[in-house]
Amino acid sequence: MTSHDVRRPVVVGVSRSVAARGALDWAADAADRRRLPLRLIHAQEWPAGAAPKDAHESREHLWATHFRAAGQSLLETHRDWAEARHAGLEITMELADGRPSHVLREAAEHAAVLVVGARRAVEPGEVLTFGGVGAALVGHPPCPVVLAFEPVESGEGSGPVVVGVDGSAASAAAVAFAFEEADLWGVPLRAVQVRRPSHGEWPEHAGQSLSDASVVLFGWHEKYPEVHVEREVLMGGQPSAKLAGAATGARCLVVGARGHGGFRGMILGSTSRTLVQLAPCPLMVVPESAQRTWHTR
Structure with missing residues (x-):
């Protein structure tokens, strides 16, 4: 089987940032043009001291349930947006536990393209942020990485x-x-x-x-x-x-x-x-x- 027989997805990191929406648009367009699946990934890094997702203590378990439900809801909202943008687009979702940069780095091993939202640095000494992913992601994935900046310029x-x-x-x-x-x-x-x-x-x-x-x-x-x-x-x-x-x-x-x-x-x-x-x-x-x-x- 050659690489052309493998329909590797366009993977996009999903978050609540403005930059993430621009990344989703770019990724959805890329998947549609290439006739590839679109994979949405939202990584949840659990706060220190928080109960794990499978804990069953009443208060901690309730918090964990809401935490994961919020992440799932975010994915579904972005999925609906992508479907409205390109009807018939094949879309999968993943709610993952872990640091976003680690989760996306692993997903990139099986991706055609990895897309992440990025905020433009506006001051000479300002550090660039990749929608919370971190600068360590760039240069590591084996596939092409797209930094979709916000705000989007006119035209x-x-x-x-x-x-x-x-x-x-x-x-x-x-x-x-x-x-x-x-x-x-x-x-x-x-x-x-x-x-x-x-x-x-x-x-x-x-x-x-x-x-x-x-x-x-x-x-x-x-x-x-x-x-x-x-x-x-x-x-x-x-x-x-x-x-x-x-x-x-x-x-x-x-x-x-x-x-x-x-x-x-x-x-x-x-x-x-x-x-x-x-x-x-x-x-x-x-x-x-x-x-x-x-x-x-």
Whole structure:
């Protein structure tokens, strides 16, 4: 059985945050376009000292019963919302016990895409929060991770798919995902490389960068002939800020992840922190080792 025979679900973390609703919309749309199931997961981290879910002491048991009932009700509300958005969508729900980041990390092992809500950091020193999931989630899951930001900008999602390219294996994985995303939504693909010339020879460096990008993009246009591809080299400046600027009005910004030593490490540094703060659209992080299990057509 090949990966294309496995209908891995689009998994989305459900919570009571505003960002979670935006993540649900993105995930439901992705599942509908890909003809994949949608899996809603709400993780409940029990307060310290609280009775376990199977306790039978009267007062503690009553509290535990209400706690789980509230979680189940939240899942059902989000399920109804997704069904109204896409009639006939196959939806499953899971009410899990445990820390959200751990629960979603485990669910990602069998997911086509993992979607989490994220709040945009608005101050330079502010720490990004992923709808309560935590920064540790990014870079770890074996599948692509989508950070659906709130608040949603007006007109978001109507532009091209923007992908950062640099000739690396991680970049190649991101390109594969980006091409399919552009094809599914019928939008152009914009491949962007940010280059810092060492001796000010910008024209020569630009030509080399365009050549590098062509190598990464080679073969994909034949697979997706209807996707219009634009290549762009941006010189100088902060790379993540340049990418964020290029993604203004985009459906999404796609970047590759190299695991512990790559994007996750950059997330904690100034480059990707700036990218996260400035991203004007959903940010899609594709691990280098990701298998393209999301393709269904």
